[in-house]
Amino acid sequence: MKTYKDLPDDGGSNIVGQVTQQVNRLQKRLASVRHTVAIMSGKGGVGKSSVTANLASALGLRGHNVGVIDADINGPSIAKMMGVRGQRIDYGDDGVKPALSPLGVKVMSMDLFLKDDETPVLWEAQTQKDAFTWRGTMEMSALREFLSDTEWGTLDYLLIDLPPGTDRLPNLVDLLPNLGGTVVVTIPSGVSQLVVKKSLTMAKKLLNAPVIGVVENMAAYVCADCGKTEDLFPSGHTEEMVRQFDVSLLGKIPFDPRISIAADEGSVFVDQYGDTPAGQTFFGITDNIRTFFE
């Protein structure tokens, strides 16, 4: 009896060929993107998306062509933070036109497809029961379409805002074997760093994905009146962690309530408050990322 390998194809479906075609489409699209950067955290609630929005905008303000993909399919927030919510999905000659932020950053997010604020991401199915068996694959296909079917044009940087957790980075590396690098966002708390270490291990040791460095968010509080800086959390853990993993500390962003206010308003903090300590730190991190690729 013939075995699996003896049979030349799968009877005409050519599933492998179909997947290869998807990969080719993706590679063709990203050929005009110089650097792809994944922003990840491991732990939720550390301000990763806010950091992504500000870094993308800072890169734009430095004169680069920048795109952002919100890879948090179920909890998209980038569109709101970058002030592009409500922009209409539109088609160009070669795909879907991304939303455009006031600073000219191109944005693609599931948020642009959803009906309203309250609508969760639900996929058409006979039943949602046992959806765990296929939902992850559906989300990865959505991310692949965001990458390959968006008219990015020529970009210097494409930032990919990953959802919390360590599981999406391997999926992304499957899609983008030539991923330029990862930026890992943490806060000084021990709990955050416990999880972030897993992300670093995943990126550096298991996937061999280049780690650009670590960003410490909410590093300290700067008094708006007297300018005195005080720690929000016990400090020093992040330095210890970057030494342990032999990665760079790209910057420590002080807490500034205007970052959150700007995100809620869809106006980017670095554009409005670029000369504040937090704004200067964002630009410093941006320059470190540029240096990494030079």
Next chain:
Amino acid sequence: MKFLCLECNTAMEFKETATPDQGSLTAIFECPDCFAEFAMHMNPWETQMLKSLDVQLGGKSEAAQPMQMVRSFLNQQSPDNLTAEAPTVSVEGGGKCPFTSVVAEAFQEPAETTGPVWTPDALARLERVPSFVRSMAKTGIEEFARENGHTEITTEVMDSVRGNFGM
């Protein structure tokens, strides 16, 4: 997956899909030597997995539309997505079987049966809506019908929402 005719020791070939039944997809394979056929019934989860990969049994006869998977299967989309026109994509090396979107069609029937009832004329007209927006169009029309107290969806009801969906 590959299938072997044990009688002939020959690889079986995909022939066609049968009408989807409550979320399951049936694929029929045939031996090119003895013409024996068999049907593979996929359960709804297997069918959904196939759909999530955005691949088609029997091969694709046309290139995928931009964001085809998201537009076809995301529930509760912005009305803008329903009216936006996707560009025509040229076909390169199409598959041998021209059945398109059959997996998607496996999911056209909503799980609940308490919604408005479609008349045959209305259903026939719905079939003329491009496949990649059909499910969203259907959802939108049903929502419109419910919101406006229609227990039956007729072509007249569809006319009322025609402007929204371009049918």
